[in-house]
Amino acid sequence: MHADASRQNDARGDGPASERFARLHQELRSHTAELEEADASCAAQLDRMVTAGVMKWGIPAQFGGQEMSAADQVANFERLAAACLVSAFVLSQRNAAVSRIVASNHEPLRADLLPKLAAHELMTTVGISHLTTSRQHLGRPSVSVTPHRDGYLFDGEVPWVTAASISDLVLTGGTLSDGRQLLALVPTDDPTVTVGAAPPLLALNASQTGSLSPARTFVGRERIVAGPIEGVIKAASGGTGSVTTSALAVGAAAGVLEHFAREVEKRPELAEIAEPLAAERAAISQAIREHVEATSAERAPSESSESIRHRANSLVLRASQAYLAASKGAGFVKGHPAERAVREAMFFLVWSCPQPVVNAALRQFACLTG
Numbered sequence: 001m002h003a004d005a006s007r008q009n010d011a012r013g014d015g016p017a018s019e020r021f022a023r024l025h026q027e028l029r030s031h032t033a034e035l036e037e038a039d040a041s042c043a044a045q046l047d048r049m050v051t052a053g054v055m056k057w058g059i060p061a062q063f064g065g066q067e068m069s070a071a072d073q074v075a076n077f078e079r080l081a082a083a084c085l086v087s088a089f090v091l092s093q094r095n096a097a098v099s100r101i102v103a104s105n106h107e108p109l110r111a112d113l114l115p116k117l118a119a120h121e122l123m124t125t126v127g128i129s130h131l132t133t134s135r136q137h138l139g140r141p142s143v144s145v146t147p148h149r150d151g152y153l154f155d156g157e158v159p160w161v162t163a164a165s166i167s168d169l170v171l172t173g174g175t176l177s178d179g180r181q182l183l184a185l186v187p188t189d190d191p192t193v194t195v196g197a198a199p200p201l202l203a204l205n206a207s208q209t210g211s212l213s214p215a216r217t218f219v220g221r222e223r224i225v226a227g228p229i230e231g232v233i234k235a236a237s238g239g240t241g242s243v244t245t246s247a248l249a250v251g252a253a254a255g256v257l258e259h260f261a262r263e264v265e266k267r268p269e270l271a272e273i274a275e276p277l278a279a280e281r282a283a284i285s286q287a288i289r290e291h292v293e294a295t296s297a298e299r300a301p302s303e304s305s306e307s308i309r310h311r312a313n314s315l316v317l318r319a320s321q322a323y324l325a326a327s328k329g330a331g332f333v334k335g336h337p338a339e340r341a342v343r344e345a346m347f348f349l350v351w352s353c354p355q356p357v358v359n360a361a362l363r364q365f366a367c368l369t370g
């Protein structure tokens, strides 16, 4: 087979790499219970993904990466989330940083960092919600930036950074006094940077999510990924973009439905519940693929990413509750996959959720139509 075709098949799931990916799926899934222990870390799951070559996804081959269409990447994220949501989530934050470096027009930065990221000699993550979905009501930037010599000083708090304590670089952003913003890579071992302890969460504690506080942290121009420009997040987007969050939600739902299917084997009367949920899962996966294919081809997608996210959130919430109800009291006991599924589903109500998606969920909870 031609090398390119073989690579494409691997990414889709019918080549030799797909066997490795299927093994990874099994391995990640068999270690999810450990992630619920006190002070659990995602490091071991990350190592498993490194061994399976996942860190190369989406990095151009010239830098040692594995070229993969955006649609295949999103489909693979879905499969990872079905196996282990913590792992898929941590990887998605790491890849959000990587895709912005790939999209950067700062060539020396790309040439320096992308080979190290593809070889996983460096770990990175992203802390940009204070420019999008967090602290928007405060009326002042959470992180301010001041020009200094041949770079900038960063000051403030990045409220949410997943895997900060195991990352070397955090892709974050700040705002200049004239309102322009920039994205830059801040090293976590800089003595002026404080990595906050991860607060206990409802779920996904092993993602080690905490804050990052730069205090007059100097970032040289060579570490600027994008900007300064107004609205840097929109101006400098890269990679699969916002539907990755929906892919994780749908993948989490698929994982729940795999567990549910085992109940159905014992209790066939549950099939009338599990089957429509599974059909809905397949329909949303297809909508995600169509959205990514359209945007990759610079065509207008037939459904907005926000509408897809609302459907994906709704599905994962209902599927996990249906599985808990079917599992009865046994599913309410700590350690049962149903109780974990319900807690993990809640994450999608708050993570990277644009205001229209939050509003749609709130209206649904209040049974408001229109």
Ligand SMILES: Cc1cc2nc3c(=O)[nH]c(=O)nc-3n(C[C@H](O)[C@H](O)[C@H](O)COP(=O)(O)OP(=O)(O)OC[C@H]3O[C@@H](n4cnc5c(N)ncnc54)[C@H](O)[C@@H]3O)c2cc1C
Binding pocket: 093, 125, 126, 127, 128, 129, 130, 133, 134, 135, 136, 137, 159, 160, 161, 162, 163, 201, 204, 209, 350, 351, 352, 353
């Ligand atoms: C587990 C987890 C991991 C995450 N990981 C990352 C990550 O790796 N990178 C990243 O960039 N982001 C990450 N996020 C951030 C996420 O994408 C959202 O930005 C975040 O959940 C928004 O919540 P917030 O509390 O910061 O929102 P805020 O809008 O800041 O709300 C905080 C509080 O402010 C008050 N408030 C809100 N709006 C108003 C208003 N209009 N008027 C008055 N008061 C108001 C409310 O009391 C609210 O509880 C993560 C979030 C979670 C939960």
